[in-house]
Amino acid sequence: MKAILCLNAGSSSVKFSLYEHDAKPRLVISGAVSGLTAEKQFLDYKSFSANGDIIETIKRKEVVCKNHDDAFALFLQHLHSKKGENRIIHSLDEITVACHRIVHGGTISEPLIITPDVYHELDILSDLAPLHNERALDIVHSCIDRLKSTRNVAFFDSSFHTTLAPHIYTYPIDLEVQRSRSMRKYGFHGLSYAYITKAAAGFLNVKKDDLNIIALHLGSGASACVIMNGKSVNTSMGLTPLEGLPGATRSGSIDPSLIFHYQSDSSRMSTALSKELRLTVAEDILNKQAGWQSLTGTTDFGLITKRAFEEHDVNAKLAFDIFVDRVSMYVGSYFVAAKGKLDALVFAGGIGEKGSALRKAVIDQVECLGFNIDEQLNEEASKATDSVFEISEPGSKLKSLVVKTDEQLQMALEASSFL
Secondary structure, three states, X not given: OOEEEEEEXXXXXXXXXXXXXXXXXXXXXXXXXXXXXXXXXXXXXXXXXXXXXXXXXXXXXXXXXXXXXXXXXXXXHHHHOOOHHHOOOOOHHHEEEEEEEEOOOOOOOOOEEOOHHHXXXXXXXXXXXXXXXXXXXXXHHHHHHHOOOOEEEEEEOXXXXXXXXHHHHOOOOOHHHHHHOOOOOOOOOHXXXXXXXXXXXXXXXXXXXXXXXXXXXXXXXXXXXXXXXXXXEEEOOOOOOOOOOOOOOOOOOOXXXXXXXXXXXXXXXXXHHEOOOOHHHHHHHHHHOOHHHHHHOOOOHHHHHHHHHHXXXXXXXXXXXXXXXXXXXXXXXXXXXXXXXXXXXXXXXXHHHHOHHHHHHHHHHOHHHOOOOOHHHHHHHOOOOOOEEEOOOOOOOOEEEEEOOOHHHHHHHHHHHHO
């Protein structure tokens, strides 16, 4: 069989999805190795038959993996060791294409076959997305070493947003400086938004090129995007994924001078009294020591929601309210950008798909724009298996939707041209 391997490397995990290439990709294996920066590492693994039945399941099996290369080697070893009906592929040579999710691709608008020159260019871009690009390139290197006959293709989260207009992607700072250093808004979560666009268009029975939506990818990393005629018009993330909405450990947009006062030795806010602050330190604080973890002590937004409403935890409620406020602000701004000509408001990502309380709070906040929510459907959506689920009241002109986004499948769908 011809197989497509899709890889998604995070700062502390690697996700694997293997698809059989037929008329359309069919998922045969999904798995992940997590905890790569923690004391213990775990393997999750599922394999599926031709009719979708589960053949094998492994849940949180403790393994030993020091890094991303170890995790990839473990996956291949597990894949290759299967016997009988548990054996999905007979040779690793059947993996024709390896698809790599790369967060930052600069202004590259299409997937690229990874050559030494492309690898070098992506290595340079790692400075703009240090939490993800470096780890993704580690896996690229592992694939090149271990899958000799496989073609490696890079899929960029920034590509979806190469349609942004100059007045959207340009920052109001010295033009010569920002152009010489490629400093501009790029935007991310593009693979998710590409999938959302396709799925929402199909559900609403409109052509993708006619679709107008505000899409919210809400997870530990969160962003918003206004999509007009199937193309990105504006998005909340910028030069790096730090701009825009707060996340599990990211601050999102803040007053840029705050970071200098944050490091001050004095109770008075004086730049003269600030400690020497290096860029790497500032980035670490805003990327890894901020977000709702800094407010509540946890990165689990489901737990934050529970604490806020069931335990009346003041800090949890504060974090919840901040997130609702920032998300609602983008919905309002993007409604104006779309001049009100929208088909739907779409929730996606782990929190967007599971967080019924968050969805209701956001829609209640933007109800004045014409959005509404059916409370029963909203509760059902969090448990539904449908790829698209409507949560607005029947007959609503402006739809409210939940889309179970799938970045892995989006790569597999786009990989056919590289087989």
